[in-house]
Amino acid sequence: MASQSSSPSTSVQKFEDADFLVRSWSDGSTFAVNRGKLEKGSHVFRDMFSCCDSGAENQQVLDLHEPESTLSALLRLLHSPPDPPVQFQREPQAEKFSTLLPVRYDASTAIPLPVLRVLLYLADKYALSDRGALESLHAHLLAHAPTDGLTVYGLALMLGDMPYVAAEASQYVLPLAWYSPEEAKVVPTVAAYHNVLQLQAYRVKALQDILLREELFPHGYGMCATHNTSAAAVWARTRLILARKIETNTDVAGEMESLVYIFQSCTTCCKAFNAAVDMLAYKCRRVPRRLDQLPDDGCPGFDE
Template sequence: MAPIHEFADADFTVRSWLDGTTFRVNRAKLGDGSHVFRDMFSCCDSNAGEANSQVLDLHEPGSALAVLLRLLHEPPPPPAQYLLEPIGEKVNTQLPVRYDAATAIPLPVLRLLLCLADKYALDPTVLESLGAHLLAHAPGDALTVYGLSLTLDMPYIASESSQYIVPLDWYSAEETKVIPSVPDYHNILRLQTFRVKALQDVLLREELFPHGYGRCSTHNASAESAWERTRLILASKIETNTDVAGEMESLVYIFQSCPTCSKAFTAAVQMLAYKCRRVPRRLDQLPSDC
């Protein structure tokens, strides 16, 4: 059968034992990029009778081999990375998007690539690039990324993706099946429970006029009443992904007619945003005793 594809500088043949599909490849690139191929070649070269063999049969379908061999010959660059602006005076506490998901390898293809990379022990630089592609999908499909990274023993990606997972009760039972074990499910539950309690505590402790500082003599009572009423309602509705400062900022219309109240309100919301950003949002930030 003619090769399905011939890579540059081909000097070796890889063949699918399952369907007979053949590939002309560069042997050195296979050995350089994979510990498994390196060990195979070392073992074969040590046997004089097999040293001249130029065909390697693998128990993989041709479609999987095509993906694996292209990965070894032409490793993909990492996805495009956004230039993140410093938070500065921004109030929003929502998570930034680090990578442009449109430039990332699609998840179904990436799943196959990662499984093959794990099976054939690919070079760490290739795994690092694939990990960046996987992480690029976390903001849009966090639970899938979390489950896949745990299955493939990628704890850094699991921890990074954990911050994008929305409340677990928003998912269906079928969707949560991507989480490989009960302890892994429980870890997310612990993180989200901790965040909700911590965010509630931050909100209920933050005063509009702390210690009377910046108090408005004209609108003091009405301003504090509006602040207190709103934060009590919000505290009962907080979820792990709630933008607490952003929700409180919706009160701005009440204070904008008074410069003194407006200044105090802006300062209070900014302080609230700062404190909320310090609340753990990833598994690796979770206190061990919680």
């Protein structure tokens, strides 16, 4: 992977506090770097330098089989790791009661995915040891999960040890049937693909079960003496239709809430309807959304 040389390229790109030279074997591009930062930030560089003669370090050149652009990205990562993306400040209670998936970072402040893919590949290849730099890269990757869930899930498994990022990203993966074969290739193993498939099947079954059990007038509570039969029939008919259409990302309570216009003319029915939708949303929120929340037995089971 590396060799020692004493004839560096005439064009040198310099980093702060440079005391050593690194050169691209493929095109001769040379970088003046800080050897201490390379040793501190990467297990691979640490092992390389441990095999080298410690004398006359400033006169040495380390040749790496990387093109200039890749080598530049690696050295910048080791000298000045990127700050994490801007994180949204959210009230824990608001997220707890929301039916929407959490958005933790401002995606506009995240490193673009094509660049991030390269950085994560290099972090894995050169065994970066700086936890702060690694956590920052992981946060940048997670910032893309709400819009590129499957890609983030696949990269988290493919490029380093990121179980937390993979688990978080799994909740943003759209129904797998919606992806093309080319898009699905980002998932590195059949087992990893199957895990998401199992999570989504679990969610669909659990959401269907909750929807089909939830009544407009549970135990007769809030039942309207005038419209109880017709109102309950509308609720029952709509939930049967919706149950057949549920996907892993369906907002079940939100879909049922679209019936509100039918119940608005009756205060009693409207009150019962809102209570039923709220209870439906509460129960659906408790359905696992991430792989790390999936029960070991894979069987739906919810306390009433």
